[in-house]
Amino acid sequence: MKEREVARRIFAFEINSCRQMVKDGEKTYAITENGLKVNRIFFVGALLEKTEVRPGVWKLRIADPTGSIRAYVSNYQPEALEAVVDIEPPCLVGVTGKVRVVEFSGKVIPIVRLETINIVDKTTYIRWLREALLFAQERELNVERVEDILREEEQEDFKCLEFDFTKYFN
Amino acid sequence: MNSELILVVPSSYSKKPSKNLNAINSFYFLLFLLYLIFIFLSQFSSEVVGMNIEALADKIIKAFPDLELNRNEILQKLKLLVYEFRVPEDEAVRTIKAWIAREHGKIKPEAPLVKIGELSEEYAWVTIEAKVVKVWNPNNESIAQAGLIGDETGIIKFVTWAKAEKPLVEEGKCYRFENVVVHRWKDQFQINVTRTSEIVEIDKDIQVKENTIKIVAVLTKILSNSGLIKRCPKCRRAIRDLCPVHGKVQGIDDLRLKVVFDDGRNTYDAILNEDAIKSLTGIDLQKAVEIAKEQLDRNAVLRLLRERVLCKYYEVEGVKVGRFVLVKSIRGC
Numbered sequence: 302m303k304e305r306e307v308a309r310r311i312f313a314f315e316i317n318s319c320r321q322m323v324k325d326g327e328k329t330y331a332i333t334e335n336g337l338k339v340n341r342i343f344f345v346g347a348l349l350e351k352t353e354v355r356p357g358v359w360k361l362r363i364a365d366p367t368g369s370i371r372a373y374v375s376n377y378q379p380e381a382l383e384a385v386v387d388i389e390p391p392c393l394v395g396v397t398g399k400v401r402v403v404e405f406s407g408k409v410i411p412i413v414r415l416e417t418i419n420i421v422d423k424t425t426y427i428r429w430l431r432e433a434l435l436f437a438q439e440r441e442l443n444v445e446r447v448e449d450i451l452r453e454e455e456q457e458d459f460k461c462l463e464f465d466f467t468k469y470f471n
Numbered sequence: 472m473n474s475e476l477i478l479v480v481p482s483s484y485s486k487k488p489s490k491n492l493n494a495i496n497s498f499y500f501l502l503f504l505l506y507l508i509f510i511f512l513s514q515f516s517s518e519v520v521g522m523n524i525e526a527l528a529d530k531i532i533k534a535f536p537d538l539e540l541n542r543n544e545i546l547q548k549l550k551l552l553v554y555e556f557r558v559p560e561d562e563a564v565r566t567i568k569a570w571i572a573r574e575h576g577k578i579k580p581e582a583p584l585v586k587i588g589e590l591s592e593e594y595a596w597v598t599i600e601a602k603v604v605k606v607w608n609p610n611n612e613s614i615a616q617a618g619l620i621g622d623e624t625g626i627i628k629f630v631t632w633a634k635a636e637k638p639l640v641e642e643g644k645c646y647r648f649e650n651v652v653v654h655r656w657k658d659q660f661q662i663n664v665t666r667t668s669e670i671v672e673i674d675k676d677i678q679v680k681e682n683t684i685k686i687v688a689v690l691t692k693i694l695s696n697s698g699l700i701k702r703c704p705k706c707r708r709a710i711r712d713l714c715p716v717h718g719k720v721q722g723i724d725d726l727r728l729k730v731v732f733d734d735g736r737n738t739y740d741a742i743l744n745e746d747a748i749k750s751l752t753g754i755d756l757q758k759a760v761e762i763a764k765e766q767l768d769r770n771a772v773l774r775l776l777r778e779r780v781l782c783k784y785y786e787v788e789g790v791k792v793g794r795f796v797l798v799k800s801i802r803g804c
Contacts, residue, residue: 419777
């Protein structure tokens with residue numbers, strides 16, 4: 302059985318830096334400008350726009366503090382398609398999907414093909430930001446904007462911060 | 472003339488046999504010499520490899536401390552198998568042990584008492600003291616009982632064959648599984664309780680090393696065959712219309728989710744049963760059946776569950792059995 306690809310937590314600006322794809326065995330990966338190989342992602346952000354570009358194909362714009370990603374849902378992901386219809390922007394969503402680099406009217410851009418999408422709450426959003434930040438720091442990437450936001454949020458009393466992440470990520 | 476004749480005849484008679492006798496004697500003598508050489512050689516050769524045979528015989532005798540065994544007889548059998556038939560030594564020992572066991576009633580060689588974590592060799596006969604962690608409904612007529620037993624070092628699957636005619640065990644109790652065979656099935660070790668095994672309840676409380684997994688992870692996918700499913704009433708398999716073993720059956724409803732948890736480093740395939748789903752979403756089997764009836768669609772339950780659980784963080788605790796983590800407790804966070 303093919304090993305299931307782990308869903309990476311990466312920020313929008315990293316996803317948007319992808320310009321190339323590589324094949325490794327049967328799997329295809331997008332490459333970020335920092336050289337990170339990305340296949341599946343788990344991303345949480347604000348759904349800003351939702352448009353039906355063709356019957357049965359939806360284009361979404363989802364933003365985290367570092368930028369926004371372009372995501373697509375089509376008939377190939379019937380479950381995600383079903384869910385998208387009922388979700389109205391603006392709202393916070395959690396998504397899983399695969400990053401693909403495509404050529405779009407002469408420009409090479411990364412997009413995300415969604416596999417699942419669901420409405421989430423602020424707690425999940427903050428938790429995701431913390432998690433994605435920790436993974437980014439592990440790759441020696443500083444995302445000051447997210448650090449600032451988390452510091453601000455920390456002053457408000459959020460439930461998720463009671464959980465000791467450092468213990469879990471050592 | 473006469474006397475001479477008389478003299479000659481007997482003398483010729485007496486000479487002839489004596490010559491023959493000599494020839495025969497010398498022939499026998501030669502044979503005897505050859506025999507001596509043969510004895511000498513065979514002594515010599517058996518001295519070179521014979522050491523092994525002696526050790527093997529001792530090993531066999533040691534395995535039956537209660538019996539008075541004829542050492543020479545065992546040696547002879549060993550020689551026959553090892554030198555004459557060129558059987559591998561361990562095979563020979565195993566065979567002779569089995570012969571002795573059969574001869575002396577059903578006394579099996581004492582299988583060593585081992586811990587589950589130490590099991591590494593297939594087809595080994597062992598004795599295990601363990602607590603019954605889980606008992607499954609057998610899905611095959613030839614199996615009387617199957618489940619999981621555990622001790623301080625690990626958990627292992629056990630199968631009691633129907634032919635073995637052994638007592639059934641109960642969850643939470645401790646037993647001594649004597650003379651069970653270690654088998655490898657789908658890359659996992661299991662023990663088989665056979666006709667020559669014994670299951671004895673023991674008055675001990677064995678602490679089971681739980682193969683528990685504690686993770687904080689995102690539920691990233693719901694796998695197929697989830698939601699409101701039907702099971703075969705005989706074997707509890709999840710089915711669509713037909714049970715692969717029992718054919719056309721009236722399926723019974725059940726609620727379960729097969730999901731993937733992802734913590735950013737690893738993925739875990741997990742199974743949520745009705746209790747876990749209820750604690751997470753408030754939806755139990757009864758409610759699920761109602762929802763399906765109301766909307767005239769069994770998939771409505773799955774849609775609702777997807778909406779409730781997907782893409783969120785959970786603290787999950789479960790026991791890993793094979794590929795799946797059986798979720799014992801789950802909490803959104």
